[in-house]
Amino acid sequence: MKFYDKGFIFKYKEYTQVQIFNAGTAILDMKIYEDKVCRSTFKCQDLKTFNKENLASSYPDNFLKELFDRNEKEVSFKDKENGVFIKIIRD
Template sequence: MKFYDRGFISIYKNYTQVQVLSAGTVVLNLEMYDDRICKDTFACQTYKSFNKEFLSSKYEDKFIKKLFEENKKNTLFRDKENNILIKIVKE
């Protein structure tokens, strides 16, 4: 997955939602629950299988959820070994 656009991070009581928009159209919609992650283009899956498919199987299960829920203005995660860059800038 490669996205270089703007989006929204919404943290609700039961899940965290990440939406990435390009030209006003949602190009990525993730809903992250405690036990699963759901993307609008596939059925929900475990964090372990999501990591294996999109990130790295070496990452802890809820890595992506914790990253988006960090209470920082700027978050930068770089994994050169797996060619992964995640940059979150909150305005």
């Protein structure tokens, strides 16, 4: 997955929702729960499977949720070995 556009991060009690838009069209709508990730383009996956297919199987199950739940203005994660780069800048 590669996205370089604007989006929103919504934090709810039961999940964190990430929406990314390009030219006003949603290109990613993902809900991250404690035990699964659901995207509008496919059915929900458990965290281990999601990490294996989209990030790296060595990542902890809660990696993605913890990354998006940080309250810092800028969050950056780079893993050259697995080709993963995630940068979140909050306005």
